[in-house]
Amino acid sequence: MIDLYYWTTPNGHKVTLFLEETGLPYRLHPxxxxxxEQFAPEFLAIAPNNRIPAIVDPAPADGGAPISVFESGAILLYLADKTGQFIPADLxxxxxxxxxxxxxxxxxxxxxxxxxxFVQYAPERIAYAMERYVKETxxxxxxxxxxxxxxxxVAGADYSIADMACYPWIVPYERQQQDLADFPHLKRWFEAIAERPATKRAYALAETVNRAPVMDEDAKRIMFGQDARTVDSR
Known part of the structure; x- marks a missing residue:
């Protein structure tokens, strides 16, 4: 059973999308x-960048000791290779x-x-930064x-880990000051993925973990106030 260390962010959703699609058994660790909580020593032992998500696979394909993986893209690739699903076998x-x-x-x-x-959380409304990132988005x-x-x-006729990686970052499109009506092909793709049963299960699970996200001043200090000392002091 895969141990998934998770929070309800776009990167966290990527992994639950995959696990719900495949039915691979997993145990959730919020x-x-x-x-x-990302600074707990036991979490840093498997995710040294103090970021979610991370996984531990107690039964890797080589039959050896458990493998831990951090970084959402690396996790998706690892799980796709492990299961042989959502990534083509041909070059x-x-x-x-x-x-x-x-x-x-x-x-x-x-x-x-x-x-x-810069649009939602920065303590100062910096017009240049907001315009820069809204336009790049x-x-x-x-x-x-x-x-x-x-x-x-995204990669062709079949749903893949590329779609699972992109979709959660489109979900908050309104917060990103984007209108899906301006992107009709993207909108069609987005709506198709939203209707997948596994997608619905993954996002329903998120609701049970973090029904009312809070970004208070303490959370902002923890999440946005890190520097080199954050790493050196752990």
Whole structure:
């Protein structure tokens, strides 16, 4: 049984999407990042970057000792390889999925995350930063919209870990000051994934873990006040 260390963020949702799709047994360990639980020594032992999600697989394919994995993209790839699901076996299909997985990890996630920060949480309304990240989010939405113009899913005809990586970062589109009506192919894809039974189960699970997210001043201090000393002191 996979042990999943999780909180209700886009990166956390990626992994529950996969696990719910495959039916791979898992045990959920909520890590409340607004209360600093990501700094617990037992969590840092498997996730040294003090970020969720992380997993521990007690039964890896090589038959050896349990394997821990942090970083959501690495987790998706690990689980896809473990199960043989949601990633093609052929070279070209696999490459197609991986490049879009890494596109999300290097672009859509970080840029939308900065959008969230400066639009929603920054103590100062910095017009340049807000405009910069809202526009870059729109550009990335447009890239995805164009990609989806002639295919059902991000990497082609089949749902894959590339879609699971991207979808949770589109869910808060309104907070990112985006209108899906401006991106019709993206909107069609988004609505199709939202209707998948596994997607509904994953997001229903999130509601049981964190029904009313709170971003108070203590949570902001914990989440946004970290520097090198945060790592050195742990």
């Amino acid at each position: 890590v409340n990042i607004g209360k600093g 070209r299909g696999r490459t197609e999925v991986l490049q879009w997985l890494f596109w999300q990890m290097g672009g859509l996630g970080p840029m939308a995350g900065q959008n969230h920060h 729109a550009r990335l939405y447009a890239v995805l919209n164009k990609r989806l113009a002639d295919r059902a899913f």
